[in-house]
Amino acid sequence: MARVLTGIQSSGKPHLGNILGAIVPAIALTKQEQNESFIFIADFHSLTTIKSGKEREEHVRAVAAAWLAFGLDINRTVFYRQSRIPEVAELTWYLSCFTPFPMLANAHSFKDKSDRLSDVNAGLFTYPVLMAADILLYDGEIVPVGKDQLQHLEITRDIASSFNHKIGEDLLTIPTPRISEDVMIIPGTDGNKMSKSYNNYIDIFLPEKALKKNINTIVTDSTPLEEPKDPYSCNVFKIFSLIGSKEETEALKQKYLGGNFGYGHAKKELLGLILEKYRMERETYAHLMEHPKKLEDRLEKGETKAREIAKGVLGRVRNKLGFC
Ligand code: ADP
Ligand code: TRP
Secondary structure (H helix, E strand, C coil): CEEEEEEEECCCCCCHHHHHHHHHHHHHHHCCCCEEEEEEEEHHHHCCCCCCHHHHHHHHHHHHHHHHHCCCCCCCEEEEEHHHCCHHHHHHHHHHCCCCHHHHHCCHHHHHHHHHCCCCCHHHHHHHHHHHHHHHCCCCCEEEECHHHHHHHHHHHHHHHHHHHHHCCCCCCCCEEEECCCCCCCECCCCCECCHHHCCCCCCCCCHHHHHHHHHCCCCCCCCCCCCCCHHHCHHHHHHHHHCCHHHHHHHHHHHHHCCCCHHHHHHHHHHHHHHHCHHHHHHHHHHHHCHHHHHHHHHHHHHHHHHHHHHHHHHHHHHHCCC
């Protein structure tokens, strides 16, 4: 049995790209019998950019509700907020003292962020150490992440090895990254990769009217209604085909090819598909967002378990470093 652990940023409300590209595949991984899984919301990390507590809390709730709505089973997965296990901050300090400064200075995500952001704070710089603590605090063995996080995982492995080497004992578990090569890239309303930062996303949890408006922003060309259309170059069709069954997609394709079928019609079909296919998820999400106490209870369950494990690992580290 391997311990699979991963963190998700709470930087906004999850969109269709996050759901199909990250949430659904991760939940599938938690369902594999042989794995024990830990999934947490990295809200301490999001403090590097989001300073409003109210905004952050709102994002945390939305992220948690989305994972639960898509079927994350809290009886099989330890699901928790990073900030509720303060031991992670203490471990971050210890690990910082075993982290060579140039390793952080050369991290490309820091370089990217310091070029892009106006608030270049020390939290952005030490971000990878907190991430290492997230993993090492729970003896995480397999860490599924996107390619952009690979360097952070390498840093985690280096910090853990350097720590073990310096204290002369294999006290920290060295994790292995798992990068899925075949991740689907979900296109956004403008055909580019769907992303919060491009503001081209579909939010499937919106109430029906607002969702309709959201879908109407999908960019299409100006082929007249009567003319046949090429489904493969159409953003509506691309999104539809990632959600619909083979049969539903084929039926829509025929309508494109047949003519007398406008993009407005296609958008209506996409709306219908989302409402039908994600009916339960939308209901569960809305229910949880309206009942924050239920969300809180579910998260607290994971936090009790996570904290127990964290205390054990941190105790080992404190002991070894002579802080008992
Ligand atoms: P965003 O680009 O909207 O800020 P994040 O970078 O927070 O999204 O991504 C969170 C997770 O969702 C990551 O695992 C990322 O790989 C996945 N993800 C984001 N956008 C897409 C997309 N368009 N297609 C597939 N996966 C995506
Ligand atoms: N940095 C990750 C991201 O932006 C989120 C994250 C924080 C994480 N801590 C982690 C991922 C630990 C895996 C393991 O996506």
